[in-house]
Amino acid sequence: MSAEPLYIQIKQYIEQKIDQGHWPVGQRISTEMELTEQFSVSRMTVNKAIRDLVGDGKLERRPRLGTFVKKQSEKAESPLLDTRNIAKEVASRGKTYSCDVIKHLATKADQNIATKLGVMLGSSVYYSEILHKENDLPIQLECRWVNAKFAPDYYKQDFSKVTPNEYLTLNCPMTAVEHTVEAIICNDEIGQRLEMTTKEPCLLLHRRTWSDDRLISTALLYHPGSRYQLSSKVTL
Structure with missing residues (x-):
C-alpha cells in the first residue's frame, strides 16, 4: 500500500487517467461520490484532491454539471x-x-x-x-x-x-x-x-x-x- 496520504493517491489516479488519455480535455471525470466509493474514503478527502487539481489548472468545476479536464494554459x-x-x-x-x-x-x-x-x-x-x-x-x-x-x-x-x-x-x-x-x-x-x-x-x-x-x-x-x-x- 502506498505511504502517500489518501488525497495524494487520488490526485495521482486522476492525473494518470488524464495523462493516459482516458479523460481527455473537456471530459467530465468521475463524480466526488463515485470516487468516494471507489477509494473508500470520506468525501472531504476526495474534495481536497480535486480542489488541488483545480488550483493546479488541470481541472475545472462547472456548476451543476461536474468537474472537467481543463485545457492547459500556455502561461x-x-x-x-x-x-x-x-x-x-x-x-x-x-x-x-x-x-x-x-x-x-x-x-x-x-x-x-x-x-x-x-x-x-x-x-x-x-x-x-x-x-x-x-x-x-x-x-x-x-x-x-x-x-x-x-x-x-x-x-x-x-x-x-x-x-x-x-x-x-x-x-x-x-x-x-x-x-x-x-x-x-x-x-x-x-x-x-x-x-x-x-x-x-x-x-x-x-x-x-x-x-x-x-x-x-x-x-x-x-x-x-x-x-x-x-x-x-x-x-x-
Missing part, C-alpha cells in the same frame, strides 16, 4: 489565494524547474521593511533574491525578507536545492497570508532579469505570511505579464 499559473512551492508547480505542468540565487544575506531592517515585518528599525532580518525558471525561461523574481528571530536557520539554507517556500512551510507552518497584486512597468534591472520586452507589463504580488501570531516574512514577487498569470476560484 505559467499560480493560485492567488494559496501559497505553493513554485518548484512543484513547474513540475506539475511537466516542465523543468531551475533557479538562480542572486542574493542571500543577513541585513538590518530599514524603515520600510521594519514596518512590513512589524519589527524595530535595525532588527536582524534575512534577505533572499531568487530568479525562478521554467524550462530555463524566467517566470518569477522573488525578493523576500524574513524575520531572523522566528526563522534563525533561514540564512543557512541552500536555495539552489530547496525553495524559501518549502523551507518556511516546513519550519514555520503558515496560518495566514496577505496578498496584494498590481500591474507595473518594472525597472530595467528587473526587466532584464525576467527577460521581458520593453514596456511589457509586470505582475507584482506583495505577500506577507504569518505562523500563528508571528509575522514571518514579506515578499515581492515579480512576474512577466506575457508568460504568467494568477488565478483564484471561490465556491459560494
Whole structure:
C-alpha cells in the first residue's frame, strides 16, 4: 500500500487517467461520490484532491454539471489565494524547474521593511533574491525578507536545492497570508532579469505570511505579464 496520504493517491489516479488519455480535455471525470466509493474514503478527502487539481489548472468545476479536464494554459499559473512551492508547480505542468540565487544575506531592517515585518528599525532580518525558471525561461523574481528571530536557520539554507517556500512551510507552518497584486512597468534591472520586452507589463504580488501570531516574512514577487498569470476560484 502506498505511504502517500489518501488525497495524494487520488490526485495521482486522476492525473494518470488524464495523462493516459482516458479523460481527455473537456471530459467530465468521475463524480466526488463515485470516487468516494471507489477509494473508500470520506468525501472531504476526495474534495481536497480535486480542489488541488483545480488550483493546479488541470481541472475545472462547472456548476451543476461536474468537474472537467481543463485545457492547459500556455502561461505559467499560480493560485492567488494559496501559497505553493513554485518548484512543484513547474513540475506539475511537466516542465523543468531551475533557479538562480542572486542574493542571500543577513541585513538590518530599514524603515520600510521594519514596518512590513512589524519589527524595530535595525532588527536582524534575512534577505533572499531568487530568479525562478521554467524550462530555463524566467517566470518569477522573488525578493523576500524574513524575520531572523522566528526563522534563525533561514540564512543557512541552500536555495539552489530547496525553495524559501518549502523551507518556511516546513519550519514555520503558515496560518495566514496577505496578498496584494498590481500591474507595473518594472525597472530595467528587473526587466532584464525576467527577460521581458520593453514596456511589457509586470505582475507584482506583495505577500506577507504569518505562523500563528508571528509575522514571518514579506515578499515581492515579480512576474512577466506575457508568460504568467494568477488565478483564484471561490465556491459560494
